Amino acid sequence: MEINRIVKMKKLLVILLSLSLTSYVIPAAAQGLHAEGTKIVNAKGENVILRGMGLGGWMLQEGYMLKINKESQQYRIRERIEDLVGPEKTAEFYDLWLKNHTRKTDIDSLKAWGFNSVRLPMHYNLYTLAAEKEPVAGKNTWLDKGFSMTDSLLAWCKANRIYLILDLHALPGGQGNDLNIADRDPSKPSVWDSEANRQKTVALWKKLAGRYVNEPWIGGYDIINEPNWGFENPAEDQHGLKEQKNAPLRKLMVEITEAIRSVDQKHMIIIEGNGWGNNYNGIMPAWDKNMILSFHKYWNYNDQASVAHIVKMRDQYNVPAWLGETGENSNVWFTDAIRLLEKNNIGWSWWPLKKIGFNNPSEIRSNPNYNGITDYMNGKGNKPAAGKAYSGLMELAENLKLENTIIHRDVIDAMIRQPFSNETLPFKNNIVSNHTLLKAVDYDLGVSGVAYSDKDTADYHVSTGKTSPGNKGGIYRNDGVDISSDSSRREAYYVSSFESGEWLQYTITVKEKGSYTLTFKLAATAKVKLSLSVNGKAAAKEITVLPTGGLTNFRQLEVKNIKLDKGKQVLRVYADAGGFNFDSIQFQK
Known part of the structure; x- marks a missing residue:
């Protein structure tokens, strides 16, 4: 009875926090977004500034979100957990993780706090098999798990009149040398090294677009997250920061666009440059009339010079710009960045909603048994007993629920109210x-x-x-x-x-x-x-x-x-x- 009472009180606190910030809620927008010149507009032709949050850590865990900084790609974390507790208990943990990380209450709260969009970082392996695991080479086995999760998320977004942007965060084979981002195994061919991986990527986008073509609360398709690959000089420029042509990247994005347009003429195509989304050398001009330029911004000054490159390209090619990912900084940085972006009529999506850490709206609570796991995986402690490791993992998965997290009202206030007051x-x-x-x-x-x-x-x-x-x-x-x-x-x-x-x-x-x-x-x-x-x-x-x-x-x-x-x-x-x-x-x- 005492535990139930505490849980109810936590839920009430979340509701009260939501209500305390409702005076800053962004008015609901009309349905259907599209590019119109340098603006994103809705079906009424009204300018829309996307104010969003990324659901990082849900379908794709990056090690830093779990306080794991060695061998921290998701597939390696899972292998190491299996070594601790066995395959069955590992599967139990990941099933509970996917169930608890993002639920309707999370989207309800985002709406109440003042956000009008959500960016979903997708891992391809929840939607289709890896190319090397296909029973018939060149064919695509579709998995219900990812599509079902996306359907549920879309339903919650529709109920709240929030736009959902689909972001392919982990491509088959992986799209970069920053391994954690795409859960990439460097011993296997990347998407750039494998025609099978590229064709699977194109097919997945066609499948998604066909499924959601008539959904007006789908805000757009962010087709390749943060490519970071050196095509011309991989030895000295492995992340593509100095790339001048970006020919393979442009070619794949055009192929994805053509596949989407074969089934969906309605939704915005969102593209990202090389070098974590910012190197657009050789990529423009646009090849579609309903296209958005996305860029990512971390740990730099919030002055006009920091966005000058994207504003110049936006105006030159007459396409809208969107800051698809940013965050991981202080409230001062958040407020200043949002003021800068909205002054330039650029929408934004912060990263992430929740992790083990304090500089996001929702902080996942760790626990002593889970701390024993991270100490071991980071080389700072002994291997924990299986029972303690399992207990720590399952407690962590329960702590994912919004009502069990620490809600950082100061972070929300810095993003929604302070830029304007x-x-x-x-x-x-x-x-x-x-x-x-x-x-x-x-x-x-x-x-x-x-x-x-x-x-x-x-x-x-x-x-x-x-x-x-x-x-x-x-x-x-x-x-x-x-x-x-x-x-x-x-x-x-x-x-x-x-x-x-x-x-x-x-x-x-x-x-x-x-x-x-x-x-x-x-x-x-x-x-x-x-x-x-x-x-x-x-x-x-x-x-x-x-x-x-x-x-x-x-x-x-x-x-x-x-x-x-x-x-x-x-x-x-x-x-x-x-x-x-x-x-x-x-x-x-």
């Missing part, structure tokens, strides 16, 4: 009365420079050559603010590396007007200073904090006679001379 919102319902404890990590929701100020806010290593992750602790929230945890206390999070010139804002609701003592819980290795303001007015200036004996050795500092009026108040805590950790504030009247 500088207003701050309380992160939690901070009602202040006598002895109220306010956690430092629960600063306001809002853009950098308004809800908080931090010196290191995002990862721009593609532009700078230096990795700088924003939140160095990688937990709890995805802003620029650094957050760490105390391993001795469950979910005891605190702000770390609170540096000189940084500040945090807290919107509180005071129940009773009066003079309060604010007790700060701080840790420092040297003498530092902090200040406090209330509603923009200085309340305490440059208070000295003495060393506490270590950055995890927290001590209390009382700041007395802070006048607080009844009702909404805005507090800011400033690090004047910083380099300390900040756990909480307790209010005492």
Whole structure:
């Protein structure tokens, strides 16, 4: 009974979160998308900006999403799991994974949060056999599993008036030398090395297009995800970044388009350049009137120069552009990117909805037995017993359900509200009365420079050559603010590396007007200073904090006679001379 009650409460929290963000929901669009000049429009001719989320990790697991960084293609992960628990239990785990990862509640929530599209990364092996496994060479055995999963997803999208974009993420044989992306086995022929693999790819797209030709909530066909292959100089340019002709890539995309058009004249064809979607040398001009240019964008600056190449090509060839995949960064980067994209009338699809990690809307909870598996697979631990490994895998698969994940409201807010508003919102319902404890990590929701100020806010290593992750602790929230945890206390999070010139804002609701003592819980290795303001007015200036004996050795500092009026108040805590950790504030009247 207690377990059922907890599950119901988790479901209620998901619903309440959805309702809390409904004021930012994008209005439902009319059906049927197509290219019209440089715009994507619906059946009414209205401009549509796709605001989407990719379902990475569902049909195709990339190792990093599972915290596996060695031998991390999906087929190798599965082989290694079989070595731990045997084939039958491995199949049981993968069946539960596919069942739980994406369900109707996920799509319902995406709609409620404000998204209007979904990108489905498909693994070909859920739809057809590998070419070398076909009973009759050159024939195609169709598998019901993938088509059935896609049918269900489309039904959920239709019910929510959300566009579904089909993305062939893993082609037969694989389309690149970044092996995880396409689950590629380098000992076997790639799609570029095998006519059988190319023909199977073409046939699969024809099968999909014939099945969904009359479905207006299919937004388009993203025909080859992130090709990264050196055709002219494979030894020195294995990912095709310097490729000048891209002739095999263009040829295969034209063949796929012709196959689709033989059964479907309605849906948009989405193409991607070489070099992970950005090298379009030799590919243009367009060969179809209903075609979209897709590009991918990670870890670079969010300035006009970062999209200039795709905007120039869009205008030159009079075709729409779409950012088909991006993400894996901080909330600051997300907000800035979306502002840049929509200023240029470019839609977007973030990556991914969920993984074991904090910089996405839904974080999958790990567990100790599964951690034992990842330690072993990453070369950091002993081989776990079969029973413990099986228990860890099945618990992980149960944790895939949205109601069992950690919903990161700050990530959703950074994508849906913050690009269009500088207003701050309380992160939690901070009602202040006598002895109220306010956690430092629960600063306001809002853009950098308004809800908080931090010196290191995002990862721009593609532009700078230096990795700088924003939140160095990688937990709890995805802003620029650094957050760490105390391993001795469950979910005891605190702000770390609170540096000189940084500040945090807290919107509180005071129940009773009066003079309060604010007790700060701080840790420092040297003498530092902090200040406090209330509603923009200085309340305490440059208070000295003495060393506490270590950055995890927290001590209390009382700041007395802070006048607080009844009702909404805005507090800011400033690090004047910083380099300390900040756990909480307790209010005492």
